[in-house]
Amino acid sequence: DAGITQSPRHKVTETGTPVTLRCHQTENHRYMYWYRQDPGHGLRLIHYSYGVKDTDKGEVSDGYSVSRSKTEDFLLTLESATSSQTSVYFCAISVGGQGDGYTFGSGTRLTVV
Amino acid sequence: DAKTTQPPSMDCAEGRAANLPCNHSTISGNEYVYWYRQIHSQGPQYIIHGLKNNETNEMASLIITEDRKSSTLILPHATLRDTAVYYCIVDSGSARQLTFGSGTQLTVLP
Numbered sequence: 201d202a203g204i205t206q207s208p209r210h211k212v213t214e215t216g217t218p219v220t221l222r223c224h225q226t227e228n229h230r231y232m233y234w235y236r237q238d239p240g241h242g243l244r245l246i247h248y249s250y251g252v253k254d255t256d257k258g259e260v261s262d263g264y265s266v267s268r269s270k271t272e273d274f275l276l277t278l279e280s281a282t283s284s285q286t287s288v289y290f291c292a293i294s295v296g297g298q299g300d301g302y303t304f305g306s307g308t309r310l311t312v313v
Numbered sequence: 314d315a316k317t318t319q320p321p322s323m324d325c326a327e328g329r330a331a332n333l334p335c336n337h338s339t340i341s342g343n344e345y346v347y348w349y350r351q352i353h354s355q356g357p358q359y360i361i362h363g364l365k366n367n368e369t370n371e372m373a374s375l376i377i378t379e380d381r382k383s384s385t386l387i388l389p390h391a392t393l394r395d396t397a398v399y400y401c402i403v404d405s406g407s408a409r410q411l412t413f414g415s416g417t418q419l420t421v422l423p
Binding site for chain 1 (some may be wrong): 354355356359410413415416
């Protein structure tokens with residue numbers, strides 16, 4: 201989607217290694233989110249940010265950390281990847297947190313072997 | 314935030330109207346109804362939202378019952394490209410995050 205990019209698009213990593221996914225926006229939106237999507241579970245919120253250095257946990261935050269040192273970048277880190285973290289990860293941005301303004305990225309497919 | 318109930322799947326003939334129902338019987342007065350869709354492997358896409366009144370935009374119409382306990386998303390002339398999972402979400406905005414349920418898999422048939 202225009203204004204939001206995720207990198208990498210695909211990654212295969214080994215169990216126990218650290219992994220960082222990047223979400224970059226050019227819209228200057230205040231809110232940024234990380235979701236994961238697994239078959240049978242739909243989209244689940246991992247962490248979100250409501251400003252630079254302001255973050256909060258979502259429904260499935262265990263095993264993940266985030267950082268937002270600049271408005272445009274929101275990083276998701278798996279400190280020690282596990283096979284249960286194999287998933288598709290989506291980043292989203294929002295102007296004011298209201299539900300109508302969400303724009304999602306194209307996703308990152310992460311495989312932990 | 315209120316929970317929603319949607320049928321897991323629906324079919325619709327190409328060119329016909331697709332009517333996707335959503336029940337949200339515990340919705341509170343300040344909660345909006347939002348619809349998003351997710352086409353295979355892509356990120357979800359915003360469609361439409363409403364509070365009390367019916368809404369229409371270039372993509373769809375949203376009909377909300379007077380008691381606000383249910384709503385219907387209408388795609389007036391469904392095409393094959395409308396095949397997707399459609400999510401109905403109710404949210405007040407106070408939590409600053411959207412919670413997605415299981416959605417309805419709409420399949421548009423040629």
